[in-house]
Amino acid sequence: MPTLTLLQAINDGLKTSMREDDSVLLFGEDVGKKGGVFLVSEGIQAEFGKERCFDSPLSEDGIIGTAIGMAMNGLRPIAEIQFQDFIFPAFDQIVSEAAKLRYRSGGQYTAPMVIRTPYGGGIRGGLYHSQSGEAYFCHTPGLKVVVPSTPHDAKGLLIASIQDPDPVLFLEPKALYRAVKGEVPEGSYTVDLTSLRVVREGEGVTVFCYGAMVPVCEAAAKEAEKNGIDCHIVDLRTLYPLDEEGVIEAAKRTGRVVVVHEAPRFCGYGGEISAMIAESAIEYMEAPIRRVTGFDTPFPNTLEHHYLPDKRRVLDAVEFVHNY
Amino acid sequence: MPTLTLLQAINDGLKTSMREDDSVLLFGEDVGKKGGVFLVSEGIQAEFGKERCFDSPLSEDGIIGTAIGMAMNGLRPIAEIQFQDFIFPAFDQIVSEAAKLRYRSGGQYTAPMVIRTPYGGGIRGGLYHSQSGEAYFCHTPGLKVVVPSTPHDAKGLLIASIQDPDPVLFLEPKALYRAVKGEVPEGSYTVDLTSLRVVREGEGVTVFCYGAMVPVCEAAAKEAEKNGIDCHIVDLRTLYPLDEEGVIEAAKRTGRVVVVHEAPRFCGYGGEISAMIAESAIEYMEAPIRRVTGFDTPFPNTLEHHYLPDKRRVLDAVEFVHNY
Amino acid sequence: MSTTEPLTVIEPDGGVNGYDPGLTEDELLHCYRSMLAVRLFDELCLKLQRSGRIGFSIPNEGIEATQVGAASALRKSDWIFPSYRDFGMALYHGVSPVEMMHNMFGNAADSAKGRQMPVHFSFVEPIRFYSISSPIGTHIPQAVGAAYAAKLRGEDTVMLASFGDGGTSSLGFHSGLNFAAVWKAPVVFLCQNNGYAISCTVEEQTASDGFAIKAQAYGMPGVVVDGNDLFAVRKVVSEAVERARTGGGPTLVEAKTFRMGGHSTSDDPRSYVPAELFESWRAKDPIPRFEKYLAGAGLLTSDTRANLEKEVRAEIQDAARQAEATAKPGLETIFSDVYATLPEHLRRQGQEAFDLAARKGDAAAGGGEFPL
Amino acid sequence: MSTTEPLTVIEPDGGVNGYDPGLTEDELLHCYRSMLAVRLFDELCLKLQRSGRIGFSIPNEGIEATQVGAASALRKSDWIFPSYRDFGMALYHGVSPVEMMHNMFGNAADSAKGRQMPVHFSFVEPIRFYSISSPIGTHIPQAVGAAYAAKLRGEDTVMLASFGDGGTSSLGFHSGLNFAAVWKAPVVFLCQNNGYAISCTVEEQTASDGFAIKAQAYGMPGVVVDGNDLFAVRKVVSEAVERARTGGGPTLVEAKTFRMGGHSTSDDPRSYVPAELFESWRAKDPIPRFEKYLAGAGLLTSDTRANLEKEVRAEIQDAARQAEATAKPGLETIFSDVYATLPEHLRRQGQEAFDLAARKGDAAAGGGEFPL
Numbered sequence A, B: 001m002p003t004l005t006l007l008q009a010i011n012d013g014l015k016t017s018m019r020e021d022d023s024v025l026l027f028g029e030d031v032g033k034k035g036g037v038f039l040v041s042e043g044i045q046a047e048f049g050k051e052r053c054f055d056s057p058l059s060e061d062g063i064i065g066t067a068i069g070m071a072m073n074g075l076r077p078i079a080e081i082q083f084q085d086f087i088f089p090a091f092d093q094i095v096s097e098a099a100k101l102r103y104r105s106g107g108q109y110t111a112p113m114v115i116r117t118p119y120g121g122g123i124r125g126g127l128y129h130s131q132s133g134e135a136y137f138c139h140t141p142g143l144k145v146v147v148p149s150t151p152h153d154a155k156g157l158l159i160a161s162i163q164d165p166d167p168v169l170f171l172e173p174k175a176l177y178r179a180v181k182g183e184v185p186e187g188s189y190t191v192d193l194t195s196l197r198v199v200r201e202g203e204g205v206t207v208f209c210y211g212a213m214v215p216v217c218e219a220a221a222k223e224a225e226k227n228g229i230d231c232h233i234v235d236l237r238t239l240y241p242l243d244e245e246g247v248i249e250a251a252k253r254t255g256r257v258v259v260v261h262e263a264p265r266f267c268g269y270g271g272e273i274s275a276m277i278a279e280s281a282i283e284y285m286e287a288p289i290r291r292v293t294g295f296d297t298p299f300p301n302t303l304e305h306h307y308l309p310d311k312r313r314v315l316d317a318v319e320f321v322h323n324y
Numbered sequence C, D: 001m002s003t004t005e006p007l008t009v010i011e012p013d014g015g016v017n018g019y020d021p022g023l024t025e026d027e028l029l030h031c032y033r034s035m036l037a038v039r040l041f042d043e044l045c046l047k048l049q050r051s052g053r054i055g056f057s058i059p060n061e062g063i064e065a066t067q068v069g070a071a072s073a074l075r076k077s078d079w080i081f082p083s084y085r086d087f088g089m090a091l092y093h094g095v096s097p098v099e100m101m102h103n104m105f106g107n108a109a110d111s112a113k114g115r116q117m118p119v120h121f122s123f124v125e126p127i128r129f130y131s132i133s134s135p136i137g138t139h140i141p142q143a144v145g146a147a148y149a150a151k152l153r154g155e156d157t158v159m160l161a162s163f164g165d166g167g168t169s170s171l172g173f174h175s176g177l178n179f180a181a182v183w184k185a186p187v188v189f190l191c192q193n194n195g196y197a198i199s200c201t202v203e204e205q206t207a208s209d210g211f212a213i214k215a216q217a218y219g220m221p222g223v224v225v226d227g228n229d230l231f232a233v234r235k236v237v238s239e240a241v242e243r244a245r246t247g248g249g250p251t252l253v254e255a256k257t258f259r260m261g262g263h264s265t266s267d268d269p270r271s272y273v274p275a276e277l278f279e280s281w282r283a284k285d286p287i288p289r290f291e292k293y294l295a296g297a298g299l300l301t302s303d304t305r306a307n308l309e310k311e312v313r314a315e316i317q318d319a320a321r322q323a324e325a326t327a328k329p330g331l332e333t334i335f336s337d338v339y340a341t342l343p344e345h346l347r348r349q350g351q352e353a354f355d356l357a358a359r360k361g362d363a364a365a366g367g368g369e370f371p372l
């Protein structure tokens, strides 16, 4: 099996899907000639031609709006939003249209499409090249939201998303694009769109995380181990719909829970995880449920390393709930 | 003190502010000649003229974008979005701009403005005239989010929002526009923008709610009382920033908590309330924290009465946590 | 290319100056019948709404020729991306009044399963009449994407995207027309300038000289047509459809017409539409105008007209009766169609809803078991 | 009204055909100095970025005349709503290089307190140079709102909103121009057509015949100008500013120019810009072109030019040195300016951040107390 970076695995997933299925196409700003600002789509226009991989005008509303139209008429569009921070001009098309089309038409019209977009901090991008907007989309019935953290998952989840009959928001942790490597099977395979990944088994503290926070939590768990704390790390990876039973089970396993994400805390995704546990497994909890998240502020630039949850902050929370 | 409906109280609040301060103006779709589709702004154009109360072209992006510009240049605009469901074309202007302007400019530019919009179900509006989108905005640092449930609060919170130096989303429970009445002081007064309202004191179960769910919870509490359950109802009313200590205290008071809102549950506002308690007061909890919410689907039409939390559903949850 | 004087074909005396609509007598009468059906459907809906039997409806009086003229330029293999004031297009293409009435009553037979407000229709047969959405303008880029798909596969399908004067200010108008022109997508954009967006006048909506001129911003032809003239609309839209079908790309058509009713049954236009405007436009009513042509062509007498009206009225009344008698959608329809397959959390929530309904003694609970 | 042939003033030989810029000698030299400063600021930023001392920068080579020509048409009481490729306008109006460098280094003296990426400037003195936002086009309707406020108060302030060819596809372009025309707001819209939106060509961006023509869709004048010609830009923008100032409403100006560098320091344009294009545009470099005029007018010799360059370069290098030596923003700046007053939850989170920094031995913690 070849060893690929996360970025290469996504490129591989795109090409694999496009080879497999003629109706798959990729478009967005700068994805063609340039191969995307991160070069995720390098080589795709060359292999599949300008009709299946092309640059769009600078309008996210147009990108998602036309993708919905393509999807309802037999194509399987993959629409790239250059940075997740720039998805908001398309918010109406995503939330009012893609998410609700099947429902409002009684299944007569559907929007099987993938919206791929890099999200998250760690590249000194400041307010507008760093955000993690998953909570906005996970509050939107009709959408699926996926965040890979390994090259294997990135390819398998991407192919599953492309094949899925419903609109999927595929959030790519840009901090990991070139930072993680892993074995990736050749050819086509899928990873189930409602499934958790146990990163590490443990009996002491359950840590829920996803995307670029997974390696941070792993590093924290290694530290914790030195102090005799045995972390159970769950990569949530398919944020919506979520394997809720899997979450509850993992929480019950240790009775001590930490939830980690980059986005602001208030009304963030972590709140849902805590709430779910407080609703279904509170009597198993032996400590407060702690969240380690970005602060409730816009995303800063120079001080981003203080803003982003790091090993130390995760470790603090793990120790807190462990020693409670 | 005159007795007004919620709608009249808002109209009164608008006029009071506009009389007090020349820089306050109101615009949006159909707010002028027609006085708004719900007639909230009736008589305002007549009193204040077309320069301070006028109809805009059909673009929410334009309404909020221009309001931000007015606000940074000395006006105090009140921008009406006809239905909260139609706020999404302006999502980028709200989330990327209004919310982040003070921060990104180091305070050099600011956007003191109010976005007023009717939200929520109960008028047979189907998918697009019924939604409760508060969670999207409460996950956006830099915004304030306010939801009145009484005429008194509606006027006082509205005036406070208009005077506030930061952008405020003012969500009006349209189901209550003409359904609630109450005494409203004449002239100008404000209600603090980070404050809870205790609707009813009780020792048995704490119920958190806001907007149109407040009377539903009151009705449920009355029922519960018959069965000897004494509810403590808190109207959250200023959803963001929230008086978190007040919430924690109210939760500790009974150790039994129910959170109620119309919006879908997953990643909804209620999740934050549960999470906050699970983080800061879990050892006081004597029962699971229950959420009574809209279902995780788009908003239906014919069956909306099954979708919206009602007295029966709230009562069920109250009984459940009480008897746990 | 862009015109500012609206094209007119049918003269006040019913003459057409040699214009050949290319329609058989039956087809001409079908156009007429469709316009009449819109008018009568509307009339009945207003009554149903006023008597509380349906919740809402949207009047179309005055706009019938635009709807039917445009629809008549399409093949059954083309797609319609309608606004909420366009159901005449569906009627013309053979959607039956009863299917529409199911939607007005939001019942179990409604193709939208009672999830949408009335007049938010969705059909796939006999023509694709795309699911109407309340948010204005969102369907415009969607039509462009659907057109791109057709073009990519080498099909000769054309998409008609229809919207109002207010719709031109929407985001979807800007992105949709821009993408369509860059992609040379087979789309016809039909702007129905009916004078108002709810209470907003055209002058408050835009400072441009009409709407067809907006085509210039996108590099496509823009044409203005008398929207109360069935033949003029048919002619202009047919030309635009032909251009699209043969690879010539998109066109923006502005049909100048007037909304003779309120915006909806919740709206009273008297607070903002001057009475004179109603009067002057009443004189241009598209139905009598087309009647004159038909009468002149020997296709309509006052007898045949009266019979036709009776027949259509009966059909629509019967449709309403059927729809009103049809059961409400099953409780499980709250939870279906959110996704292609029901996720676990919706199964749980669905069961909760059934349990609650059962405890309340609500018939919606059926046997109490969530059936999905 | 809309033109498609760009207006040019400065001829290849430096002649101006009797055009009178209405500027004193000092002012002419100030224009020149400003263009030079942009070029040299850019040059240094590129070096700083390549050596890892700043994270990012945006090249302006080729666009200097558009920036400075447009800025020269404004009064200090006017407002600039810039794109990220416009800092020449700030330099022209007297923002000092060191203030800009503080932003490039994101330090404590940066007016944005190190929260934004480099080149996302914000100034209120000596002219309002509005806080640059990354999302494209959002500032366009904001400029219109600010203009409305000025107009309502009877002030004669004009707003200049600047954006790229790509920016014309944004939502803000559509809503901004539409609202401005309906309100007759005192705004000048400056579209800098520099050939590319990152890698997207103008033909992939729009099918219209240039960008000025888009003015027609909004009912405002549209003018095209040679963007590498300082005087031509000054002339056209001055006329538009005058129109706005005297109640004539908005204008769309398209300046045709070319981006001689990459989109940013993260971009390599060789993968998508044909080499010939760079060559042909190099010949139209706005700086030598203006030098020819100045030399012809007896205002510049190779000696004075060399001295000026040395002086400006030194100033900029000094600015960078100062900025690099300035401390990073205090840890509390993560939490301030979210709201006018610090809410309780941010106080708590701020204290957590200080506690953590203290435990890590990070100097950012200071005395460990959250100071706000």
Ligand SMILES: Cc1ncc(C[n+]2csc(CCOP(=O)(O)OP(=O)(O)O)c2C)c(N)n1
Residues within 6 Å of the ligand: B029, B058, B060, B082, B086, B089, C083, C085, C134, C135, C136, C163, C164, C165, C166, C167, C168, C192, C194, C196, C197, C198, C259, C263
């Ligand atoms: C995005 C959005 N904003 C506001 C509304 C509320 N609204 C419904 S119809 C309408 C006016 C539409 O006018 P026009 O496009 O001219 O169509 P007409 O009703 O005249 O046929 C408005 C403002 C909406 N449906 N969607």
Ligand SMILES: Cc1ncc(C[n+]2csc(CCOP(=O)(O)OP(=O)(O)O)c2C)c(N)n1
Residues within 6 Å of the ligand: A029, A058, A060, A082, A086, A089, D083, D085, D134, D135, D136, D163, D164, D165, D166, D167, D168, D192, D194, D196, D197, D198, D259, D263
């Ligand atoms: C809404 C939005 N989408 C995408 C981007 C990413 N992006 C940054 S600059 C740019 C191209 C802008 O091109 P143009 O408007 O021509 O300005 P230029 O860079 O040529 O000066 C893009 C796509 C963005 N900043 N904002």
Ligand SMILES: [Mg+2]
Residues within 6 Å of the ligand: C164, C165, C166, C192, C193, C194, C195, C196, C197, C198
């Ligand atoms: Mg209209």
Ligand SMILES: [Mg+2]
Residues within 6 Å of the ligand: D164, D165, D166, D192, D193, D194, D195, D196, D197, D198
């Ligand atoms: Mg450009």
